[in-house]
Amino acid sequence: DAKTTQPTSMDCAEGRAANLPCNHSTISGNEYVYWYRQIHSQGPQYIIHGLKNNETNEMASLIITEDRKSSTLILPHATLRDTAVYYCIEIIQGAQKLVFGQGTRLTINP
Amino acid sequence: DTAVSQTPKYLVTQMGNDKSIKCEQNLGHDTMYWYKQDSKKFLKIMFSYNNKELIINETVPNRFSPKSPDKAHLNLHINSLELGDSAVYFCASSQSLVVGTEAFFGQGTRLTVV
Numbered sequence: 001d002a003k004t005t006q007p008t009s010m011d012c013a014e015g016r017a018a019n020l021p022c023n024h025s026t027i028s029g030n031e032y033v034y035w036y037r038q039i040h041s042q043g044p045q046y047i048i049h050g051l052k053n054n055e056t057n058e059m060a061s062l063i064i065t066e067d068r069k070s071s072t073l074i075l076p077h078a079t080l081r082d083t084a085v086y087y088c089i090e091i092i093q094g095a096q097k098l099v100f101g102q103g104t105r106l107t108i109n110p
Numbered sequence: 111d112t113a114v115s116q117t118p119k120y121l122v123t124q125m126g127n128d129k130s131i132k133c134e135q136n137l138g139h140d141t142m143y144w145y146k147q148d149s150k151k152f153l154k155i156m157f158s159y160n161n162k163e164l165i166i167n168e169t170v171p172n173r174f175s176p177k178s179p180d181k182a183h184l185n186l187h188i189n190s191l192e193l194g195d196s197a198v199y200f201c202a203s204s205q206s207l208v209v210g211t212e213a214f215f216g217q218g219t220r221l222t223v224v
Contacts, residue, residue: 046212046214096208097155100153102152
């Protein structure tokens with residue numbers, strides 16, 4: 001079973017920053033936080049991952065709290081194409097599979 | 111070029127039939143997976159293969175038999191299809207067994223058993 005907790009759904013206005021929270025209160029020291037998203041009728045797509053430090057790439061930023069018990073995925077300028085289900089996943093180093101939870105359904109409104 | 115491609119995209123078939131879904135990846139990855147997404151949208155791993163060797167079998171019924179002729183292909187054969195097999199099946203690949211690396215997913219095969 002997935003060990004992370006995410007809100008079921010969120011809305012965000014187009015052009016604004018979308019901030020998606022994730023709780024992983026039982027995360028251990030060698031577990032990474034990964035984010036994937038699934039746009040309607042497509043396969044999941046990798047976004048970003050981190051261990052302790054904040055991370056940024058061309059798609060998003062990942063902010064991890066100092067105690068590592070929660071994180072926030074930030075889409076800085078959301079577009080309509082960012083409407084998707086976003087999954088926050090804990091992965092232990094060396095793990096061999098992704099365990100998906102229910103994710104957050106993010107809707108970007110014009 | 112599509113990194114992970116599955117065929118067919120849609121499959122409608124009757125109960126009791128046998129069907130196959132094909133998957134190919136052109137990324138040179140060593141590891142391939144099959145995931146199932148049911149009507150409630152939960153994604154669960156079914157199998158993983160590493161260099162043609164079965165690594166994970168998540169208590170999937172014996173009616174499901176993956177076959178990996180080479181490390182670029184992982185096909186899924188399903189015997190005696192049941193209504194409950196209706197779902198979207200996703201193939202994926204990653205560079206190695208360590209899922210810390212990025213996994214690439216195909217577009218999915220929507221299987222409907224009637």
